[in-house]
Amino acid sequence: MRLIGCTGLLALLLPSSVFAGTTLPKQNVVATAHPLATQAGIQAFKQGGNAFDAAATVALTIGVAEPVGSGIGGGGFFLQYLATQGYVVFTLDNHGSANRGFAFESIVHRQLGKAEMKDQMKGIEFLKTLSYVDTNRIGVNGWSFGGFMTTSLMTNFPKTFKVGVAGGPVIDWSYYEVMYGERYMDMPQENPEGYSKTSLLDKAGNLEGHLLLIHGTVDPTVVWQNSLMFINKCVKAGKQIDYFVYPGHEHNVRGYDRLHLDTKIFNYFQDYL
Secondary structure (H helix, E strand, O other): OOOOOOOOOEEEEOOEEOOOOOOOOOOOOOOOOOOOOOOEEEEEOEOOEOOOOOOOEEEEEOEOOOOOOOOOOOOHHHHHHHHHOOEEEEEEOOOOOOOOOHHHHHOOOOOOOHHHHHHHHHHHHHHOOOOOOOOOOOEEEEEOHHHHHHHHHHHHOOOOOOEEEEEOOOOOHHHEOHHHHHHHHOOOOOOHHHHHHHOOHHHHHHOOOEEEEEEEOOOOOEOOHHHHHHHHHHHHOOOOOEEEEEOOOOOOOOOOHHHHHHHHHHHHHHHHO
């Protein structure tokens, strides 16, 4: 799901087995009776075409929107590339997404991540109803708020998510820029419980799968301390974690180096998912 610019993308990758004789849904269509039917979209392609191969391994990508965006139809070229490589791409606009009314958006106030994770897990329930999905191999990828959601899902639901790649991840909202952070969380002294519950620093010990954190060294939005503090917590908890930095890049990786980033993310899922 693409949010503002390229900074809010969160995708879950789920390699899944496709069984011969399975009746498959039409491309980009979900069961209309499902409660999330209006919020979910599926893309399923085989390399070189748009039909499933019974012998193929398919991956799933689930997208999560931050409180100001909508990801349906906004996956961009990278997710399209994943689809051509045999991944199923799934996106879901959770609470906080735009264009569904004030109540739908404002539920995330003072508790970023809570309602969003609940919605994403409803998406997982839907995926478990699809016979061609192997829910033992789910991966998640996101940047910025998507990086926060990636790390949140990996540490709050470690039995569900096998692999994650979190770019420019918010780890503790007290370290985030005031303009955005306090708009949705209020000031730390006004909402100490909310900041405490949404911080991922005390959840590093829950990590079980493969997690790659990526950060630009001069990120002025999600300052470098976020990922460094989480790495330190993982070390103290005896958890292995992968880390990569892009020297001189800010709150995303742009220009020619973007190819390097996309290749790194793709290879990580190829290696571990």
